[in-house]
Amino acid sequence: MNLKQFRTHYEPVIQQEMAELIRALAIPESLKESMHYSLQAGGKRIRPMLVLATMHEQGAAHPDALKVAAAIEMIHTYSLIHDDLPSMDNDDLRRGMPTNHKVFGEAVAILAGDALLTFSFGILARLEDVSAEDKVRLIDLLSTAAGAEGMVGGQVLDIEGEEKQLGLEQLEQVHLLKTGALLTYSIISGAILSGASSEQLVALSTFGRHLGLAFQIQDDILDVTGTSEELGKTAGKDETSDKSTYPGILTLPKAKEKLDYHAQQALNALAELPGEQQLLKELTELIVQRKS
Template sequence: MKLTEFRQQKEIAVQEELGRQIQALAIPAVLKESMNYSLQAGGKRIRPILLLAVLEEKGVQHPDALKVACAIEMIHTYSLIHDDLPSMDNDDLRRGQPTNHKVYGEAAAILAGDALLTYSFGLIARLETVPAEDRLRLIDLLSTAAGAEGMVGGQVLDMEGEERKLSLEELEQVHQMKTGALLTYSIVAGAVLAGCPPGEIPVYAAFGRHLGLAFQIQDDILDVTGSSAELGKTAGKDAASDKSTYPGLLTLPKAQEKLVHHAEAAKTALQKLPGDHLLLEQLTDLIVHRTS
């Protein structure tokens, strides 16, 4: 299947499943509305699509894969809601729309993020077609990727890095945790659901780590070269916040070289796995060449 067709199909499927999951909740109306506002605001759905691409390449049609993909997207969305808050990055624009707290207020935005985070774990815990051992593994890995050792810890390091120049090693650590951990989890979760042998899991994880760094380097580049209209968020925010970035540390051309390096390293990791990996290679190219 071509990537364009695959993405279109899966984006629609993820969007619809996210809507069903939230609609079924018996919760206060404003909370449901706030959660849906950010979930349905669009986005590239890169993380769910990576999970589903692993399954597609393995020829596995898993009945609960879409729910795991949605759980990941809920955590990603919660992180964006909280990231935009005045106490964090203080952003007014996300995916071309006013940020959640600008529409619903800070308290409702915080609670919507909290609700998305906690519901994601329950969604995986209640999967009907995944063995208990695999459910526990998926929850354990997700708690690490999204928590203090992953995304949350990376966010703290990112804030601590403002107004001081990080080394390249420190910057990579920030982004491996803040961006790469959840992205890598998406790929590894796909491998777990596909029933891949234990020896393949570290290879998928290596692919994810390089892809996560490539993703973040391109984000840093776009913050310099893109416009707010193109990005759907405030351009130039990193420089305004005095954050260390790849272009800032390395220069823009060197950052672009680093981007290519990690993209090629990601593809090289895939070559260690059996079978065809055209979808994942095309997704790597999509991440490298995206303009938003």
């Protein structure tokens, strides 16, 4: 199965898994709608695909894999809902649709984010075919990747960085935390479910680190080169908001070189693993070549 077939198969499956998890909750209707709205707003599902592709490449299947993938996508979705708020990025559009707070109001949007974040830990605690030890490990690592030492910390650095010109190293630190930590967690959680060795975990962490940086550099490049229509969000926003970006610090051609460097490093890390890792290689290509 190539990546295209893999994604075509799993996209609706992931979508359905998340819908069923939310549907089963006995909660106020408006909250349910708000959570559901953002989960079903599309997107590339890169994190769930990383969970599932990592498992697939380790030759493993696991009855709880979809739940783990769904939990991570819920964390990602909560972060988007909160990032889009007026006091943060103040975005009206996300994936071409009105952002959560534009539809449900700020209060419910904040609470839908809180609920998705809280629920994701519950999903991991309730996995059926994972040992208690591995559940604890998955929860421990998710708390770090998604929290103050990971994604949330990266978002704070990102906001603070808006008021000053960051150096390349500082910018890299923002992205390693803001995007890289959860991307890497997606890979590592798939590897844990697969029973990967500690050497394999190290190689996959390196892969995740470079993949995350490549992802973010491409994000910055697309903001310069893409159109709002392609992106499903306002293009050129980084420049008008004076945000530190790879093209801004390095120039566009050098940013593209940097992107190629990290993509190559990601592929090199994969080469240390047994097997072809075809899906993960293709996912790396996808991230580098995406138009949105």
